[in-house]
Amino acid sequence: MPLYKYTTTVQAAKTVQEIERILVAHGARSIRIDYGQDGSVEALAFKVITAAGEPGFRLPIDADAVLKILDRQHGNGQIPRRFVNKAQAVRVAWRILRDWVAAQMAIIETTMVSTEEVFLPYLLTPSGKTLYTHLRDHRFQLTEGDE
Numbered sequence: 001m002p003l004y005k006y007t008t009t010v011q012a013a014k015t016v017q018e019i020e021r022i023l024v025a026h027g028a029r030s031i032r033i034d035y036g037q038d039g040s041v042e043a044l045a046f047k048v049i050t051a052a053g054e055p056g057f058r059l060p061i062d063a064d065a066v067l068k069i070l071d072r073q074h075g076n077g078q079i080p081r082r083f084v085n086k087a088q089a090v091r092v093a094w095r096i097l098r099d100w101v102a103a104q105m106a107i108i109e110t111t112m113v114s115t116e117e118v119f120l121p122y123l124l125t126p127s128g129k130t131l132y133t134h135l136r137d138h139r140f141q142l143t144e145g146d147e
Helices: 012-025 063-075 086-109 115-122 131-137
Strands: 028-035 041-048 056-060
Touching (some): 012 028, 012 041, 012 086, 056 115, 063 086, 086 115
16 A cells, blocks of 8 residues: 555645644644754654643654655555655655644544653653653663653
């Protein structure tokens, strides 16, 4: 099955604005856009008021990973060559993230889960890394100081 949203023509900047609107509608207090060296948006960071305070979260994309999938799917005859390029991978990555954020906000609205619970891997640590990255770098080992 081809990658979700692989045919999108929506520019990344428009999708990022849509994600910003979703976040603001659900209580985001501030939003920061992180750019790569090539000037493309590589992540959105935001703060939201929760019962635990106002934590920051960072939602990155990995366009190179998406491009590898598009290339593989073209090689398998699943998608046309015109969808296999970096710009398309960026568009697809942001559209997927937008839909994921919208779905997460919907489940948060039901009160089945909290904002912190859903976005926990993306929680920014004091070092500026996400919690997931911090744990990955420490081989997912919790130390005395982490508890």
